[in-house]
Amino acid sequence: MPLVQIENVSKIYQTGEVEVKALSDINLSIEKSAFVSFVGPSGSGKTTMLNMIGCLDMPTWGKILVDGKQVDSFNRQKRAAFRGDVIGFIFQSFNLFPVLTAYENIEYPLVMIKNEPQEKRKEMILTVLDSVGMLNQKDKFPDQLSGGQKQRIAVARALITQPKLVMADEPTANLDKTSSINVIRLMREMKDKLGTTFIFSTHDPRIMEEAEITHTLVDGKLS
């Protein structure tokens, strides 16, 4: 059974009196432990596609199943809980909490979402920090870290709850070449190590090359 199954999904945004069709009749399956990229020009629907799979947005029509659950029927509360349990997120602008240290940023989902006990938390965080090579930077605040380091912490935060799926919308867009390759390889490494499914979007041809499966979107349609 695929981890993500999308059936006849369309998404229409209403901007004033203008209707914008962001996704049109998409059918797609993504297997567990896959490393999948969505590529396409700006406005092709990559972010909308990731938002749908990540339960951040709902389709106008169609059905989305993630981990066997029909997520398009969930209410806000249930979607939030589902995201906390099943999905991790990596953002283009890192989106680390500026008032928390690297350690505390990774700890955040464990405290605020999972309610894990302190001892278990510490062990989990130190392990993941070690995995992303950021153990010695754990007490630094985000503004004391470079872009690549911030994204490594973001990867660690996304993985700390051991999600089945990690969504990454243009995770390397704000990074230099070396950092971009390092971050994408780190994601790949984590996928191999933990069996987590990674779905990301990108413009960068060198990053596309790292993906096992690449889906191209043009004008909201898979080509």
Added chain:
Amino acid sequence: MTRIFKIALRNLLRYKRRTLLTSLLITLGIVLVILFSGLAGSFKTMMIGQITDSNLSQMQIHKKGYVSSIDTMPLNLTLDTKRYKKIEQLLSSHSEISAWAPRIKLNAMLSNFTDTTNIRLNAISPEKEVLVCPDVGSRMTFAKNRDPGVLLNPGEVIIPEKLAKGMKLKIGDPIVLVANNKDGSVNGLNFTIAGIIESILGPQGKEGYMHIKDAQELLRMDKPEIIEVAIRLHDFDKLDNVYAAVSSKLAGVINKKGMPEFEIHTWDKLSPFSNIAKMIDFMTITMKIIMIAIVLISILNVMMMSVYERVREIGTMSAIGTSPGRIMSLFLAEGLLLGLISTIVGNVIGLSGIFLLNIYKISFAFGRQDNLLLAPSVNITELLWVSCIVLFISVFASLQPAYKASRMEPVDALGHV
């Protein structure tokens, strides 16, 4: 919960200047309320104490209709011995009442054998009066060689300071008092001035004093009669409860016409200062309302700014699975902490201010009284109330911004620029 407060505190410190300014504003409001309540409360307590302890007493019982009579000091509404005994019996059964004293109030003409003037007199039983009004003697000036334990002997009067100056009278001078009794006949007696009394607030504050037996003789009362019974309680704070209890018992004493025989009034129904006291209470409440408005507007403004500036952050929280309730509690904790910090600082500064005002006492003049010293105090219950109100308003003011934050759709919030 600890983590929520830790994050909330760090977020407050993230915008140091804004937090400091808001906190200062709330602190200032709290300090003003504490100082104003302390000073106004102290003034009110001092004036009430002065009025009740040195002249008026805390409660008074009269024959029904005395207080509302069109005459200022009617002599036809007296209480005879039988009625006074009945009142004594009733008062002695109440454990909260510490003392009572009979009085006769009368108008008279005072002559120094050259000039004549009017005088309002309070005829008292000195031994009982000092139990009801323990500070009555503190306003009086006597001859230096007089026994300090003796307030008033038969044949003596104590006259108001202003009258003594106007009539050029001094202690030891002889005078004549002439009064009409309730039947209209006139009588005059010779007296010696035993002391001079300072004026205090209210019409009763300008009365002279004489012995109750002299008044009964001057008014040619065949049998002893009195006009009022002054009452003092062990605990002034229980005034309303005791008043209600005694009042209901007195209501049961009816005359031959089936009407209540007596009436009872607390000090505030007898002194014009009660209106000033009410005004002080009103101003204190106004100060509190202003403080509440300051807290409400300040915190609402800060929290709305905070939510507006952190839309993407809220989107991130929501995206990674933080429940709407948790997001709401984060912002409520920020508002609560801001209120709590301001309350603690405000209380410390306010209490320090009260402490300093007690060291460097404020001297002021009120009416015809000079050099009144204010020693402000703080009522702990009041302080707790003020603190609780500030905390409650802090949370209340944060509710709308916190709710707004919790209702944000992550996809919209993450896309916010």
